Amino acid sequence: MFSRKTVMMVGLAVAIMVNIIVLSLSTRHYKKAYMPSRIALAVVAPFQEAVTRSVRFCKNIWTYYFSLISVAEENQILKRQLSEAVEKNNQLSEVALSNLRLRELLNFRKNMPGSFIAAEIISKDPSSWFKAVIIDKGQADGLSKGLPVVISEGIVGQITEVAAHQSKVLMIIDQNSAVDALVQRTRARGVIEGISTDRCFLKYVLRKHDVKVGDAVVSSGLDGVYPKGLLIGYVCGVIKRNSGIFQEVAVTPFVDFEKLEEVLVILNVTESETVAD
């Protein structure tokens, strides 16, 4: 009845009309959610989300990787700079401290007649029972056995053995050490003996002599080793027993023997008989 061409034309027109009607209807009510679209959303969205997140994750990794490389490089450089700065700071602190100590030694040296040689302590006694140190100057530097060793705070000890370039110094706190000494205020005389701790004893001080806690003790110069007037320590205890002609006087040395680093060796003891004020 109708040709095939006519049927197709009518069908197309109907389809266009239906499409227009549906579009116009949906445009008017586009805010309403329909069940199928919700289901679709519920089913598809998680996958979309997963893929999106994965892509973003990869993208972030990629971005961060490159930025991290540069950050890591920068971090390395900064760390190196920081460590160099810390090291330099530490070196400067050490130099400043060393400078301070050497200045003190220099001032002390200016006040002392005679000639000196500065030395560094390189090791301590292998046994905790004895108090000796090894210094880095020896016979080649003009040192000999018996020379006194001092720092600005006071007497350190005397040289007991000399090698070509090193010497052993027996400190005054060693129990084998003895220094002829005076209480500065009253001129009471005694002998400073070590007890291998951070204290010494001023022995053979007559009971009649006035010795008080806080009095300074100096070398008397009578032992022929240490020049007269060198500081040794201060009195930190006086014991007068009921019997006996002597009193016991405990002395804390001015020198901190645990922190000794540099010392001065007095070369001409006869020239530096008395310490200038």
Add this chain to the structure above:
Amino acid sequence: MNFLFYMSLSLVLVILKTTLMPYFSMFDQFYDMLIPFVFYLGLYRPAREGIPFVLLLGFTLDSLSGGPFGIFLTTYFWIFVLTRWGVTFLHAGNKGLWLIAVAAGVLIENSIIIATILWLGEASDLPPGWGIRVLGQLLWALGTGPVLIIAISIAHRKWSGWASRMVAVVKEQEAR
């Protein structure tokens, strides 16, 4: 080669004790680290090899110390002799024995020092806190003595292996 090892190890131990450890106050009461070494020599080395070295070691330490000469010489010699005697009837590899032996070595050294101080002077010449000093050393010895011996033993084995390889290489080169 063995002698070279003994020399190097002694040097390391002496430097540790006299130069590095004084920087750390926790090691103030640490014992003489050469005692375990002398004990090790007594355990595993023959007298003809050990005694000359032990005497040399004692001489060196006496030279470095401010104490009367001969203290370390005497200590090391007797520790070596007693160890040689001990291994004739005790098992040398017994770690428990090492523990006691190092502590005994520390006691021997301290006894010799105390005896010397008393010999030179009087009882009051002993420094205050000497008992705590000895006790501290003993505790350190009990805690670390066997470990030190094991370390020395491992180091010696490695050294011997390295030395024999070196000798083999030299011989091979000479043969060519």
